[in-house]
Amino acid sequence: MASNLTAQQLAQQAAQQKEMARKLEEYIEKIHxxxxxxxxxxxxxxxxxxxxxxxxxxxxxxxxDESGVLRLLTEQEWRGIGITQSLGWEHYEVHAPEPHVLLFxxxxxxxxxxxxxxxxxxxx
Numbered sequence: 001m002a003s004n005l006t007a008q009q010l011a012q013q014a015a016q017q018k019e020m021a022r023k024l025e026e027y028i029e030k031i032h033x034x035x036x037x038x039x040x041x042x043x044x045x046x047x048x049x050x051x052x053x054x055x056x057x058x059x060x061x062x063x064x065d066e067s068g069v070l071r072l073l074t075e076q077e078w079r080g081i082g083i084t085q086s087l088g089w090e091h092y093e094v095h096a097p098e099p100h101v102l103l104f105x106x107x108x109x110x111x112x113x114x115x116x117x118x119x120x121x122x123x124x
Contacts, residue, residue, distance in 0.1 A: 027053035027082070032048040033045060034048075042108055043106055046102065047083055047101070054070075057081055063094075068099055069099045070099055074091075090106060
């Protein structure tokens with residue numbers, strides 16, 4: 001199908017994709033990470049997405065039963081939309097009135113798994 005596009009159409013598509021990537025990067029830079037707070041079992045934080053970024057989130061990330069409300073996302077999914085946090089965080093709750101606010105938690109005693117040393121990694 002791409003072969004049916006004119007050079008002008010291809011240039012327009014490339015320009016649109018470049019602009020979309022620029023906007024996405026701009027929105028990702030505006031993600032707000034709360035301070036951590038805790039109880040006896042978990043530490044918590046909330047992440048506030050810019051509303052413009054929420055509009056760019058893939059439709060399959062939304063709850064089919066509640067229009068405009070995200071479902072619980074896997075780590076790969078939330079990292080894929082630009083959220084960056086240390087290991088161990090779990091997206092555990094959504095708050096329908098504020099769908100751009102994601103609630104995260106991790107065990108208070110979470111210890112990240114050891115990373116292989118470079119020397120060990122090269123042997124494999």
